[in-house]
Amino acid sequence: xxxxxxxxxxxxxxxxxxxxxxxxxxxxxxxxxxxxxxxxxxxxxxxxxxxxxxxxxxxxxxxxxxxxxxxxxxxxxxxxxxxxxxxxxxxxxxxxxxxxxxxxxxxxxxxxxxxxxxxxxxxxxxxxxxxxxxxxxxxxxxxxxxxxxxxxxxxxxxxxxxxxxxxxxxxxxxxxxxxxxxxxxxxxxxxxxxxxxxxxxxxxxxxxxxxxxxxxxxxxxxxxxxxxxxxxxxxxxxxxxxxxxxxxxxxxxxxxxxxxxxxxxxxxxxxxx
Numbered sequence: 001x002x003x004x005x006x007x008x009x010x011x012x013x014x015x016x017x018x019x020x021x022x023x024x025x026x027x028x029x030x031x032x033x034x035x036x037x038x039x040x041x042x043x044x045x046x047x048x049x050x051x052x053x054x055x056x057x058x059x060x061x062x063x064x065x066x067x068x069x070x071x072x073x074x075x076x077x078x079x080x081x082x083x084x085x086x087x088x089x090x091x092x093x094x095x096x097x098x099x100x101x102x103x104x105x106x107x108x109x110x111x112x113x114x115x116x117x118x119x120x121x122x123x124x125x126x127x128x129x130x131x132x133x134x135x136x137x138x139x140x141x142x143x144x145x146x147x148x149x150x151x152x153x154x155x156x157x158x159x160x161x162x163x164x165x166x167x168x169x170x171x172x173x174x175x176x177x178x179x180x181x182x183x184x185x186x187x188x189x190x191x192x193x194x195x196x197x198x199x200x201x202x203x204x205x206x207x208x209x210x211x212x213x214x215x216x217x218x219x220x221x222x223x224x225x226x227x228x229x230x231x232x233x234x235x236x237x238x239x240x241x242x243x244x245x246x247x248x249x250x251x252x253x254x255x256x257x258x259x260x261x262x263x264x265x266x267x268x269x270x271x272x273x
Contacts, residue, residue, distance in 0.1 A: 137164030
């Protein structure tokens, strides 16, 4: 059973952060704040708490008992209830909470989003990590992607139709990313990437129609160390010119890392290109 700390969160937002500061943050983000009031923020927290306690918490034990499984073809199946919970999360609009409105987001302040995420991670961290990784990718693309890349990826990531990952660590490169060996060689208008990444949280799963990887790799003749590292967008399913799904990319999950603290997901999916 999970009891969300909603009253504590409301106290922090109202008396420590200050509700006026929250509204000011929304205004600075370019959002019309005329319809934003305390009742709206409180209702968001109340509904997030219900989702955490009635949807996410019940499948936490199930996930711990079942664990994710991998097929011979490299497809990962999440525990019973995870796929349905993720669909419910998307349909309720929870994946859109903090993203910019131009990409389909609600553009709520980070203080509100953090309170919501606290409840989800407390109720079922292994499930909630999927959205956390997607949210991180959304931040990165909003800040650094080209306009074409934003238009292609952000609406689908914000809606939850696609999920995102980060691919940093390699067998020989953990905390020291200057030692990564994954290569990216240009072929026409794209790059061909080869190598192996490990500890990829939600690097493979069955909850979304596509998985978008942000991959660290080196181009030929790149400088040694971190100065020679580039970041690439690598979709699990390749995209057509119109943005629709094409054929599977040449990516394969070869194992699921075993972690004593978190057995329920493909957390540490090891993938090869």
